[in-house]
Each structure stands twice: as structure tokens, then as C-alpha cells.
Amino acid sequence: MGAEEGGCCRCCFSFIFTSGLTALFLWLNLKTTNPTCSIENFDVFTLNKTANTTFRNNHTIRYDLKLNNKENKDKGIYYDTLNLTFYYKPNLSFVTLGNATFNPFYQGHGKNTHRISVIDARGVKWENATATMAEFRVEMNTSVRFKIIFWKTKRHRLDLHADLLVNEQGILVKKKKKKGIKFKSGVWNSKVCNFYLLGILGIFTYILLW
Numbered sequence: 444m445g446a447e448e449g450g451c452c453r454c455c456f457s458f459i460f461t462s463g464l465t466a467l468f469l470w471l472n473l474k475t476t477n478p479t480c481s482i483e484n485f486d487v488f489t490l491n492k493t494a495n496t497t498f499r500n501n502h503t504i505r506y507d508l509k510l511n512n513k514e515n516k517d518k519g520i521y522y523d524t525l526n527l528t529f530y531y532k533p534n535l536s537f538v539t540l541g542n543a544t545f546n547p548f549y550q551g552h553g554k555n556t557h558r559i560s561v562i563d564a565r566g567v568k569w570e571n572a573t574a575t576m577a578e579f580r581v582e583m584n585t586s587v588r589f590k591i592i593f594w595k596t597k598r599h600r601l602d603l604h605a606d607l608l609v610n611e612q613g614i615l616v617k618k619k620k621k622k623g624i625k626f627k628s629g630v631w632n633s634k635v636c637n638f639y640l641l642g643i644l645g646i647f648t649y650i651l652l653w
Contacts, residue, residue, distance in 0.1 A: 481508075482509075487577065517591075520590070533567075576610060580605065584603075
């Protein structure tokens with residue numbers, strides 16, 4: 444009788460352990476990470492105090508938006524229409540400079556995508572910009588779906604913003620030379636969420652095995 448009970452316990456233990464590992468494997472393969480979005484370059488020509496008058500009369504702003512999907516090694520991303528809104532902060536409040544819209548597109552797994560364009564920022568009193576640094580903000584709004592093997596997830600909303608500083612040469616000030624300014628979100632970080640979910644799954648598996 445004791446041998447039969449021991450065999451039954453071992454069988455249950457093996458089943459629970461295998462089920463826990465299977466659940467962990469599936470979770471690790473199905474979890475998704477939002478793309479890392481950043482402004483790589485932001486050139487405000489009219490703020491270049493070292494340039495000639497003709498160059499400074501150019502009121503266009505050239506920017507480079509980078510969308511990084513390298514953390515999803517085997518998951519592509521479908522982007523809905525992507526909207527950008529640009530703001531300038533000459534004093535204590537922001538002034539809207541303009542908007543940009545990009546059509547829906549697909550980004551493969553482990554890929555980088557750039558959207559490089561310009562906006563025309565006429566109507567701003569740039570001649571009053573006497574400070575060493577000028578402050579800007581870019582807001583990005585879109586929804587994404589992740590492609591996992593042959594199916595797509597539900598839409599995940601991305602509402603992000605990036606605060607930028609532009610120097611006297613009219614170029615973006617970067618904390619690190621080769622890295623742009625990352626967008627931030629007020630939404631709970633997906634990496635933190637994944638960490639807590641993994642912890643809960645581990646505790647649950649431990650309880651079952653105990």
C-alpha cells in the first residue's frame with residue numbers, strides 16, 4: 444500500500460511540476476513588450492545662432508522618430524495610424540507648433556523603423572528665443588497589435604511624450620552621444636507588469652509543489 448501511495452505522489456508531483464513548467468514556457472513565449480520609441484534628431488534651424496540670416500529664416504524643424512522592436516525577438520508589430528503633435532515652450536506654457544500623421548504599417552520582429560520628416564513652425568516669435576536652451580515636447584498617439592505566430596493580439600494603446608532640449612546651434616541635446624530621447628508614458632510599464640506576473644506564477648507553482 445505504501446509503495447502505491449508513493450508512486451501516486453510521485454506521479455502527482457511530476458504532473459504538477461510539468462504543468463508549471465509548461466505554463467511558464469507558454470507565458471514567456473506569449474508575453475509582449477511595447478516598442479521603445481525615441482526622437483533621435485530634432486533640428487530647429489531658426490535657433491542656430493551661429494548660422495547666417497538666410498539659414499535662420501528657415502522655420503522648418505527636421506526630426507527623426509525611431510521605433511525599436513528589438514525586445515520582441517519573435518513578434519512583429521502592427522501599428523495603427525501614428526499621430527505626432529509638436530509643442531514649443533517659450534515661457535511657462537506650451538505652444539502648439541504642428542502635427543504629423545503616418546499611415547498604418549507593420550514592423551518585423553527585432554527591427555528598427557525610422558520616420559524622418561519636417562514640420563513648418565511658422566507663426567512663432569523665434570526672435571524672442573534668447574535663452575541658451577529651448578524646450579520642446581513631442582506627443583505620440585497610436586495603437587499596436589502584436590503578431591504571435593499566426594494570430595494577432597488585441598490593440599494596445601500607446602500615449603507617449605518626449606521632452607526635448609535644443610541648444611544654441613539648433614540641435615537636440617542628448618544625454619548620451621549616440622542615443623536619442625526616449626518617450627515616456629504615464630501607464631504602468633509593461634516590463635514591471637511582466638516582472639510581477641512572473642513572480643505570481645512562480646509563487647503559485649511553489650504552492651502547488653509544496
